[in-house]
């Protein structure tokens with residue numbers, strides 16, 4: 084099978100999902116002037132690369148941009164599409180994929196009958212250790228057409244949350260932008276990045292690209308510190324695969340404590356001030 088992968092960072096995951104004997108094409112989309120590419124420009128460029136390479140499967144990392152790109156590319160290629168795949172299998176009738184549904188509460192298996200598939204894959208879905216041997220690899224540079232570029236990301240400053248190993252996430256309980264500045268100090272102390280639940284993003288305290296959850300980013304860091312976050316099912320869908328979840332919340336009955344490995348019941352400011360003071 085020939086697979087076009089748009090980001091080398093997910094190669095191992097993508098290959099572990101699709102199995103042995105894969106021919107890989109890396110199709111990196113290059114903007115003309117270093118500007119951010121609009122989803123349409125990426126989709127048009129990748130559609131050309133798919134046609135030239137004959138790839139049957141296109142795999143992109145799952146993130147907010149993928150939610151724009153995947154359906155556009157599938158429409159251009161007149162083929163099936165699937166987001167947040169945890170498994171992709173070739174079948175005699177087309178494809179079977181496994182992805183989370185109902186806010187990540189369960190996984191469901193879907194059969195798609197199109198001969199070609201565009202799929203986004205969650206970081207860590209395949210497990211890098213499970214990657215099988217690659218039959219051959221080629222790299223194609225996919226040039227976007229000039230004039231299809233946008234001069235920035237309308238979702239705000241981009242944070243590489245999906246790749247972060249340590250995340251300090253704040254919720255409505257953090258109270259405002261000043262609170263997030265203090266979370267930034269904790270994140271810097273542990274070598275992590277700041278993220279948020281949806282209310283701080285909707286309120287403009289932080290950019291929308293910080294949002295973790297069912298309509299935000301899916302993350303699986305080593306450490307996820309949830310500060311003033313109640314633990315809604317929509318938020319848990321984005322971070323429950325974190326290896327170690329530490330929750331700080333003033334409400335001992337907050338649902339986040341059911342998902343957390345460690346919990347601190349108390350006012351977040353007092354807790355974090357003590358941590359920062361101890362660190363000197």
Ligand SMILES: Cc1cc2nc3c(=O)[nH]c(=O)nc-3n(C[C@H](O)[C@H](O)[C@H](O)COP(=O)(O)OP(=O)(O)OC[C@H]3O[C@@H](n4cnc5c(N)ncnc54)[C@H](O)[C@@H]3O)c2cc1C
Pocket residue numbers: 253254255256257279280281282283294295296297298299310311312313314315316317318321331332333334337349350351352
């Ligand atoms: C279709 C849909 C999609 C959604 N997608 C997402 C999504 O992707 N991501 C997401 O996060 N949400 C999403 N939501 C919203 C979700 O339902 C919740 O409303 C949201 O996650 C709640 O955010 P929160 O935990 O920050 O706020 P709240 O639920 O208001 O919780 C605030 C918490 O802060 C605690 N707190 C208050 N003061 C302090 C203090 N001083 N110290 C310590 N703790 C304190 C409180 O006890 C409380 O537990 C979605 C909702 C819908 C309907």
